[in-house]
Amino acid sequence: MATSNWRTGSLRSPTLSYVHHVERFYGLPAFNFPPYADPADLPPADAVAWRLDREPYENEESAEDCWKRFTESVDLAKVRAIIFGQPWYDGDGGLGTDDLVGLAPRLTGLEALFLGDLEDEQAMISTIYLGDLAPVLAAFPGLRELGLRGGDGLDFPVSGHDQLRVLRVESGGLPPDSVERIAAARLPSLERLELWLGDENYGGGVTVEQLAPLFAGEGKPALRHLGLQNSFIQDELAGAVASATVVPQLTSLSLSMGALSDEGAAALLEGQPLTHLQELDLSFHFMSQEMMLRLWTALEPAGVRVDLSVRHQPEPDDWDEDGFYIAASE
Template identity: 45%
Template sequence: MTIGDHLGALYRLPAHTFPGPDARTDDLPEPDAVAWRIKADVYDGDEEWAAAFARFCAAVDTTRVRAVIVGAWEEAYETSSSVVVEALLAARERFPALRALFLGDMVMEESEISWINQTDVTPLLAGFPALEEFGVRGGTGLRFPAVSHGALRRLVVESGGLPAEVVRGIGASDLPALEHLELWLGTPDYGGDSEVADLEPVLSGARLPRLRHLALCNSEMQDAVAAAVASAPVVERLEVLDLSMGVLTDEGAGALLGGQPLTHLKKLDLHHHYLSEPFVERVRQTLEPAGVEVDLDRADAEEETEDGGTVWRYVAVGE
């Protein structure tokens, strides 16, 4: 599976794409009514992202803007997001109401997720201390050294392969207000070199006292992640546990059900899994009578078997 749709909303606001250089800008929505998507063309565009952002700042009362979605920037498959980060930071005094920011909203026609070149994104958190939601797509070149941020409630990092140093940096961060953490761990084929031990600070919950929604997704090591989650202290305070999009088999599901009770959850998301029918029924019978919503939609891709007997299973989003 690849990403085929742009974000439809951010910060509970509908997404609206700021028009290109040849379009009218005299009939725009109210500045605080939408999440503004600002984008350039990845391939041979006439306008670079920084120029589009400058036009946006001139046309819109940025003091009222609450959410910004950074779409494609020029040659994102080989040019990092540093030019975007620099432009946003240079204009930060013009955005006192900004509460949500997403960096890298690109679909497959613009750039596959593992081709998107990112950079150190933590200066954006330092530069916008009132941010409540922050998301980033793409793991190539991504850096996230440990930070402190007192307002952030939602952090989403989508990748086909999340570097271990990013996982460790997030785990070492001081995020006392964080309620929703979503990490797409990915596969080693696209730079996802983290191990379960790297998740320990997250699973302990020591720095995440308000966490209620934990998503450790899209992982090739999903069985090991499930086994670690089974005894993780953070689980008892969660409302939503999301282990979807990865290579989850009966082994991981068995470890999860054999660990601490999960009947306090509102939802357990395991969609895109490789469980046998008996285990699907076991999960349902264990949790649904307790009122837990369970998503057990199967993986879109069937298992592939070579002549030698090797079985290949896939994460939902790789390249």
């Protein structure tokens, strides 16, 4: 939530976690498809986002049996959104995207898909395997929203998708080549793009140069929200944003969850005007109180909702002399 008070900063909270099960998706409440459910007790197929989630050692029913029941109990033609948890992703012995693609002729109303809905205790966010998404995007031309958690093996087609409106990738280490392909992808209907870039020690490490097509606004003429988050290069990203061609078409911008310091904030203030934005999310940052006041004074009176919450201070130690950290890595 945006804040109208520049002092709403707090020091590091060790209990803060940004990785939770999805509670709402595509405007619908998430509904766990229950074990051995009576079809008569299930909600209407189009009223919920169906979550398929099975802990492999805590359920008598296998993922395969659960999937079979789901396909037989729910009117698939009316399903609008599906959330896949454990073990419903490739690479861990469960069902994979091939099983989903195989049902495309019956899932004619599917508009939203979330892959890898696992929490911290289930898997490291940087290691959740996603694989090649080209078959999924090709099988569902009517897809409007795609949520991904993980990044390992992610291959996003540069050919893109005509109808996708929202793309969100949550990762503790998003592979640079994956980010580069998303940045270059043709997504003419995309309105919201959110990328958690992560830590190079966990597979991340994208450079500003690899994001050049995105900063230039290439292939994404409808983009209105851009989130480049959760990285150690937030200052460099802020410097690129300060002169990026894509910025004037945006209504909101997020550089949250990462190592943004006074250097990056100063670049934002000294670059192109940001007063056309409705919201600027800089939460989880390492800025000084003085810089927070400068941002608030420059942007809030112009009507920009500036989120400066969750302020941290660097914590140098024997392993990291700078002491900066990001919201989600492992």
